[in-house]
Amino acid sequence: MSHHNVIIDNVCYSYPDGKKALNGVNFEIYHGESVAVVGSNGAGKSTLLLSMVGILFPDSGEIRIGNVPLDKKTLPSIRQRIGFTFQNPDHQLFSTTVYDDVAFGPRNYKLSENEVKKRVERALEIVGASHLSDRQTYKLSGGEKRSVSIACVLSMEPDILLMDEPSSNLDPKSRRRLINILKEFKHTKIIATHDLDMVLDVCERTIVIGEGRVLADGKSDEILRNEELLDRCGLEKPFVLQGCPVCSKYKQMT
């Protein structure tokens, strides 16, 4: 199943103002893996994800998806296999209604309107947003927009899910729903997040990014227990590993 592996090969990227955001990033993600990308603010997580989906192109190094180098020529076919949610859902939602936003991906695949409708209804139901279908997107709350943006990628039925901060803005029930969606999604998942409790629940592997480089890469359970590493990277142990009975109870409730 190596055809879906994601390979990040010595990737460097500087923004036009000269800010070096990625400084030689290397890793390989195997088909079906569930991987968290964590790090402090400004570490380079979003820049890395934007590069993996071809919104930014590395200055040097290469990204390969299933052994196909990601470049302007291969981008349209690779994009069909990757579902990406932006850190800010306003960057994702641009149609007048929620239905049209969630239908945008399937319509691009030139599916019949009947099939599009089925996919939209299924995706909205999965994220618990069926009742929002006819609403105007710009009038939604932050959490509602987040749920709809997740429905937008689910309706595309991607092979690879890339998500930037998917749990931010979500209330506990919606966050738990997201965690269940991610657990159900059996293909490759790459999730940039500060929600380390969600990482423990969803991702078997964690890559720690700092100053545009990989600082650590290993089993989530080991990385997220390593206090010295977490402290060095500006991160904190997940609540559930801090041995707090209130937090453990909260986890059971949500």
Ligand SMILES: Nc1ncnc2c1ncn2[C@@H]1O[C@H](COP(=O)(O)OP(=O)(O)OP(=O)(O)O)[C@@H](O)[C@H]1O
């Ligand atoms: N459009 C831009 N122009 C210039 N610099 C940018 C731009 N976007 C991001 N940066 C800088 O690149 C670096 C990496 O930013 P990035 O958004 O990738 O970090 P991040 O790890 O996702 O942070 P956060 O956790 O705060 O979302 C930061 O120093 C940031 O200030």
